[in-house]
Amino acid sequence: MKLKRILAFIAVAGIFVAGIVGYVVYKKAFVSNTKFSQNEVFVNIPTNATFNEVKEILNPYLTNIDNFDFMASSRKYPQNIKAGRFLIKKGMSNFDIVRALRNNIPIRIAFNNQESIGNLxxxxxxxxxPDSLAFVKAFTDPQFLTENEFTKETVLALFIPDTYEFYWNTSATKIADKMAKNYRRFWNNERKMKAMNKKLTPLEVSTLASIVQKETVKIDERPRVAGVYLNRLATGMPLQADPTIIYALKKQSGDFNQVIKxxxxxxxxxxxxxxxxxxxxLPPAPITMPDISAIDAVLNAEKHDYYYFCASPSKPGYHAFAANFTQHQINAREYSQWVNKLGINR
Incomplete structure (x- = not known):
């Protein structure tokens, strides 16, 4: 009888202890362990990060880092750390956080009209x-340039400003390859045929488009500006494009961040x-990375008799066009007087 009581006590004690252990494990695994106020945060885990480094990254966002350590170790996360960008939502438990750290979230990368590979x-x-040096090395790699038929000067044409999707930890080399694939996809047969009809190569189209890009921010005006330059090219007139002068000044100084108005x-x-x-x-290479609207403006340039244009003081952002030099002088004089009135010297 006494033995039965002892056994019963041990059984009850075991259940009690198991309950406590179960509760502790449950709390460490399934109770919320976040302490940020926003609905979600993204964390970046570097390539080859150690578990201690991961904990340092997560620590500002977790209530109890030791509980996370317990759950992560139980699920063998320290032996299977993934690099990338991961989404942690408010109220997540350690179980959910470990699972989230196995789901690399892609990012959307955007860039505009950069004037140099360094700026891009x-x-x-x-x-x-990847750091800047890795990108410069990938974009100017001799084999990469040769395979895609570019030089260090002309490679600006390869990068079409847009929004691209990559994983945060994608290598610079893979990003360069994807940009090259996008370029080849962009230059489909229709665009190539339009370029050929204008007696231009895709690179020459991009070079002219880069000038058009710099001449006007008004997308609806770009086909007309492109038409002016095509008229000049057809008659052997020099382009006399101010943006090319600005680019030459920047390139000579090595400072592409300076502002020349x-x-x-x-x-x-x-x-x-x-x-x-x-x-x-045309100049030997693009003076910036032209966007799609500028490239298509050249391919679908407006046909007209204009050979000159200058900024319009009466219609900010747009230009006044002229078919002859006499009218252009009148337009240019009005613009010069307007600029002088504003006190713009450089």
Whole structure:
């Protein structure tokens, strides 16, 4: 009888202990362990991160890092750490957090009209794991350039400003390859045929589009501006595009971040293959990364008799066009007077 009582006591004690253990395990596994106020946060886990590094990254967002450690170890996460960008939602338990850390979330990368590979590299590095140097190396790799028929000068045409989807930890080399595939997909047979009909190669279209891009921010005006330059090319007139002078000045100084609002007469004498005042035809490469609207503006340029244009003081953002030099002088004089009135010297 006494033995039965002892056994019964042990059984009850075991159930009690098991209950306590079960409760502790349940609390560590399934009770909320987040302490941020927003609905969700994204965390970036670097390539080859250790478990301790992961905990350091997560610590600001978790109520109890030791409980997370317990659950992660129980689910063998330290032996299977994934790099990438991961979504942690408010109220998640440690069980949910470990599961979330196995689901790499892609990011949408965007860049605009960069004037140099260095600037593009910096823009991409601010949104992904690879650093600027890795991007510059990938984009200027001799084999990469040869395979895609570009040089260090012309490769600007490869990168079409848009929004792209990658994983945060995608390598610079893989991003470069995807950009190249996108470029080849963009230049479909229809666009190639339009370029051919204008006696231009895709690279020449991108080069002219880069000038159009810089000349006007008004998308509806770009086909007309493109038409002016095509008229000039057809008759052998120099393009005399101020944006190419600005680019030449920046390239010569090595400072692509400087702001030049006004081209001066002395600037027109700069010794550069990008100076379209003293060199006929197109410059040797794009002066920026033209977006799709600028490229299509060249491919679908407006047909007209205009050979000149200058900024319009009466219609900000747009231009006044002229078919002859006399009218252009009148338009240019009005614009010059307006600029002087505003006190813009450079």
């Amino acid at each position: 590299a910096g823009r991409l590095a601010s949104q992904t794991e 006004r081209v001066l007469y002395d600037d027109l004498k700069i010794d550069s293959p990008y100076n379209t005042y003293i060199n006929s035809g």
